[in-house]
Amino acid sequence: MSDLTELEILSKFNQSIREARDACAWLAKNADPEWLAPRGVHYRRLKTALSELEGCARQMSQFRSDTRWLPLGILYGAKAARLAQKYFVQLNWKGFGELTKLFDMSERRADELANAKTGRLGVILPTRTDFLMLPDHRVPMPNRGTRH
DSSP states (O other): OOOOOHHHHHHHHHHHHHHHHHHHHHHHGGGSTTOOOOOHHHHHHHHHHHHHHHHHHHHHHHHHTBGGGHHHHHIIIIIIHHHHHHHHHHTOHHHHHHHHHHHHHHHHHHHHHHHSOOSOOSOBOOSOOTTSOOOOTTSOOOOOOOOO
16 A cells, blocks of 8 residues: 555645646647747656546545546546547647646646535445446457467
């Protein structure tokens, strides 16, 4: 078991949100055709911050026995990462400006989850499961060989 405290996890979560927001803001500047600069470093920082955000959300869910943190982890680990990859490949720099708004909203949501009273004692289980990520049916299954 990790020796991290709740405060350390939350501070890393907030730091990663700021790093992701800054990287998105920097990438959004590339929408200006007169201002072009190398983008790979900031895209890599964004991807690193997204994976750290997913990990922090999972750790908070485990630490507090509160599954309300899991949708935030899924949001960063799957949805925001796919969206960032799509914007980067399509050179849609304005899309990164929209992602900065997501990080602003998520920072408020995380603050609410961290500080708001739950009105419950013990484990907080999910009331719905539609946020769970199921395997993408369009991805082909790996070939495991055939027996003849």
